[in-house]
Amino acid sequence: MENQGQGLHARVLQSLGPAITAGEYPPGSVLRTDELEQRFDVSRTVIREAIRVLESMRLVASRRRVGVTVLPTEEWNVYDPQVIRWRLAGADRPRQLRSLTVLRSAVEPVAAGLAAHLATPEQCAELTDHALGMVATSRGQQLDAYLVHDIAFHRVILRSSGNEMFARLGDVVAEVLTGRTHHQVMFTDPDPAAVTLHVRVAEAVRERDAARAEALTREIAAGAMAELDILAP
Amino acid sequence: MENQGQGLHARVLQSLGPAITAGEYPPGSVLRTDELEQRFDVSRTVIREAIRVLESMRLVASRRRVGVTVLPTEEWNVYDPQVIRWRLAGADRPRQLRSLTVLRSAVEPVAAGLAAHLATPEQCAELTDHALGMVATSRGQQLDAYLVHDIAFHRVILRSSGNEMFARLGDVVAEVLTGRTHHQVMFTDPDPAAVTLHVRVAEAVRERDAARAEALTREIAAGAMAELDILAP
DNA sequence: CGTGACTTAAAAGTCATACTTAATCGCCGT
DNA sequence: ACGGCGATTAAGTATGACTTTTAAGTCACG
Numbered sequence: 001m002e003n004q005g006q007g008l009h010a011r012v013l014q015s016l017g018p019a020i021t022a023g024e025y026p027p028g029s030v031l032r033t034d035e036l037e038q039r040f041d042v043s044r045t046v047i048r049e050a051i052r053v054l055e056s057m058r059l060v061a062s063r064r065r066v067g068v069t070v071l072p073t074e075e076w077n078v079y080d081p082q083v084i085r086w087r088l089a090g091a092d093r094p095r096q097l098r099s100l101t102v103l104r105s106a107v108e109p110v111a112a113g114l115a116a117h118l119a120t121p122e123q124c125a126e127l128t129d130h131a132l133g134m135v136a137t138s139r140g141q142q143l144d145a146y147l148v149h150d151i152a153f154h155r156v157i158l159r160s161s162g163n164e165m166f167a168r169l170g171d172v173v174a175e176v177l178t179g180r181t182h183h184q185v186m187f188t189d190p191d192p193a194a195v196t197l198h199v200r201v202a203e204a205v206r207e208r209d210a211a212r213a214e215a216l217t218r219e220i221a222a223g224a225m226a227e228l229d230i231l232a233p
Numbered sequence: 234m235e236n237q238g239q240g241l242h243a244r245v246l247q248s249l250g251p252a253i254t255a256g257e258y259p260p261g262s263v264l265r266t267d268e269l270e271q272r273f274d275v276s277r278t279v280i281r282e283a284i285r286v287l288e289s290m291r292l293v294a295s296r297r298r299v300g301v302t303v304l305p306t307e308e309w310n311v312y313d314p315q316v317i318r319w320r321l322a323g324a325d326r327p328r329q330l331r332s333l334t335v336l337r338s339a340v341e342p343v344a345a346g347l348a349a350h351l352a353t354p355e356q357c358a359e360l361t362d363h364a365l366g367m368v369a370t371s372r373g374q375q376l377d378a379y380l381v382h383d384i385a386f387h388r389v390i391l392r393s394s395g396n397e398m399f400a401r402l403g404d405v406v407a408e409v410l411t412g413r414t415h416h417q418v419m420f421t422d423p424d425p426a427a428v429t430l431h432v433r434v435a436e437a438v439r440e441r442d443a444a445r446a447e448a449l450t451r452e453i454a455a456g457a458m459a460e461l462d463i464l465a466p
Numbered sequence: 467c468g469t470g471a472c473t474t475a476a477a478a479g480t481c482a483t484a485c486t487t488a489a490t491c492g493c494c495g496t
Numbered sequence: 497a498c499g500g501c502g503a504t505t506a507a508g509t510a511t512g513a514c515t516t517t518t519a520a521g522t523c524a525c526g
Contacts, residue, residue, distance in 0.1 A: 043481045052282045053289045065489040079312030103398045106343035165336045276510045297517045
């Protein structure tokens with residue numbers, strides 16, 4: 001029996017998860033375990049484990065005598081990294097990207113303000129390094145190298161905030177930035193204004209100027225929103 | 234075989250989840266399925282399903298020949314509502330409450346600003362109703378009634394923002410507010426200043442004044458932070 | 467003495483099957 | 497028309513046999 005993933009349940013999950021989040025099964029649709037058993041040619045055990053996981057993500061609900069019903073979008077655990085990844089890979093990627101960018105615009109400025117208070121000298125150094133890295137790679141089609149620094153920069157900010165909820169958004173930001181680079185203005189170099197803002201945020205944090213760090217990060221966020229044509233107040 | 238919950242796997246989950254998030258099993262500890270089988274007196278099937286769910290929450294990782302190892306805190310899906318509930322019920326409730334309050338302070342002002350743009354007339358009405366409800370119940374030990382309006386108010390703001398990520402934080406805010414009422418200043422009536430701020434937020438949203446709605450909500454958040462002695466910039 | 471290839475065994479993963487439980491549907495009687 | 501009651505269906509649970517991965521121990525060889 002050949003296997004490709006890290007377990008059969010994972011394989012089933014990687015098939016059902018994207019399908020559900022993509023809306024292939026509209027809310028209210030019913031899946032039956034024995035049907036899935038046949039479709040994936042695996043045992044009951046495997047299907048049930050996959051279902052349990054989908055259930056914990058609130059993508060589906062399992063009820064006796066009726067089957068596994070797909071839940072409406074409002075029920076989904078949209079903060080589950082797995083769900084985020086599936087949705088970003090699927091059809092409503094644009095919508096998802098907007099949602100996440102708005103979330104970023106709320107969180108990152110506050111995180112930067114906290115980082116200005118709490119960042120260790122090492123973190124300040126990392127921040128500066130990556131900001132300078134962004135400058136160095138901001139011209140001449142080095143978008144991938146630029147992206148690495150950009151992601152790292154925002155990750156450090158979020159981690160330095162000392163708030164675990166913020167820190168855990170690092171992956172989300174990484175996905176958003178990656179998505180942006182690879183699916184939008186692939187050809188043009190990054191906006192020089194944005195690059196400068198990053199350098200100045202690093203400065204502000206180093207100088208423990210929370211208000212300035214926050215304000216500057218808010219400008220970066222505004223830029224990101226503008227790129228996606230999101231209404232900016 | 235007697236059952237109390239909605240399924241045996243749920244019962245196991247409700248026992249293991251809180252234990253792990255409370256730090257009863259330090260990171261790196263190993264659980265073996267057959268040991269758990271005996272401990273809970275259930276079949277492998279049930280244990281495995283519970284493990285799969287814990288795994289999807291990144292509380293544990295299962296590896297062959299070694300067992301189910303508890304992951305360090307940084308790995309946990311701290312946005313999973315279930316995980317949040319477990320942690321709020323456990324030992325590091327205070328820490329968790331702080332993290333969540335900081336998150337609120339970042340998100341809610343932005344949500345309020347968006348709500349000012351997007352709230353429907355019905356939502357504006359709900360907002361006003363609940364704000365007035367807060368006023369009406371703000372004096373004379375009617376804390377439970379007050380709490381209901383407070384929660385509803387913040388829920389409407391988050392939903393009106395038109396951002397699904399924000400909307401899904403409604404439950405979190407509800408937990409935080411409930412926790413605050415039931416575990417802190419249970420005896421004193423709510424701060425009149427906070428009550429007034431809610432009324433004014435409702436006004437600002439109704440008048441489509443995004444900047445004012447955001448600023449006022451920021452004041453509410455600052456108050457919540459102050460209650461928990463969180464450094465305010 | 468070290469190192470690399472080989473063996474072993476422990477624990478998770480999978481499967482098949484039998485059985486239990488709960489809830490929906492429809493029949494039947496009032 | 498309606499309400500209860502049994503039949504039926506699909507999920508839930510239990511169990512035992514078997515497979516796969518892999519840490520760890522062993523042994524021979526350099």
